[in-house]
Amino acid sequence: MLDRISFVIGEAMIALRRNGFMTFSAITTVAIALYLLGGLGYLYVNVDQSTRNISSKFEIYVYLRPGTEFKAITETAEAIRKIDGAGVVSWIPKDKAWALLKQQDPDTTAGIEDNPLPDSYKVTLTDLGKGDAVAEAIKELPAVQPDGVKYFGEEQRLVNGILNLIRWLSSAGALLLVIAGILIFNTIRQAILARRTEIRIMQLVGASRPMIYIPFLLEGLVHGVIGGSLAAGFVWLTNHAVEIWVYDKLNKALPIFPTSQVLMIFAAAGAVYGVFCSAIALRLRNQA
Structure with missing residues (x-):
């Protein structure tokens, strides 16, 4: 054998x-x-x-025009949610954002009485490949500032x-x-x-x-x-x-x-x- x-x-x-x-x-x-x-x-x-699982790296931050009313804020949020590729849309009230900034960076905010921050949103993406399209669609919304869309486009691409x-x-x-x-x-x-x-x-x-x-x-x-x-x-x-x-x-x-x-x-x-x-x-x- x-x-x-x-x-x-x-x-x-x-x-x-x-x-x-x-x-x-x-x-x-x-x-x-x-x-x-x-x-x-x-x-x-x-x-x-x-x-x-890395939402923080691929979130889109959207800044609204100064003086935007609550109704327009709500309508803009609904419009963003309807965009293909957009996920969770979280409203960041300007008062809360200003309070958090003063707490985190008191030296920079010292002596500033009026809140200079606008209302904003944090938008997560459901598809990395649609990041550019989502950002461009958000820019077209009337309540959004002309340069009010910020996201990590280069890393996403x-x-x-x-x-x-x-x-x-x-x-x-x-x-x-x-x-x-x-x-x-x-x-x-x-x-x-x-x-x-x-x-x-x-x-x-x-x-x-x-x-x-x-x-x-x-x-x-x-x-x-x-x-x-x-x-x-x-x-x-x-x-x-x-x-x-x-x-x-x-x-x-x-x-x-x-x-x-x-x-x-x-x-x-x-x-x-x-x-x-x-x-x-x-x-x-x-x-x-």
């Missing part, structure tokens, strides 16, 4: 060394495909979830652009996964053709199908496991870089990266995919 296991593993290792370039191409393509398809998908969910890039790269990973499968298929196919004489001899001396074909399946498995493990490493590095950026720009920490779980999932996914592609090559060989 041990001799058979040693033979099967040895044959798989010989095949890997014999087809070095194809093996390298298959492994790296599997790694990149899994990284783009699964790894960046994982990052997209985390970054998107984190930015949705940067975060939204990163999310769109991650989404696009994840879609490209699906195509690369197909290419990786073709490479694994061709690698196993070439190994079968190169060893067809040996396979025929083994069949003549009574070797069973599992004894003949398992080395090829192991070869595909190794391709997938190594590629998946490399993809997990790439995801860890990318997650670390994104985590630093998010904390620096948004003062928000991403969830703790589950290193062992990601490694196991990616290695298992690569193994299943590698064995699947190898099995297709073997099945087509049997039909030939």
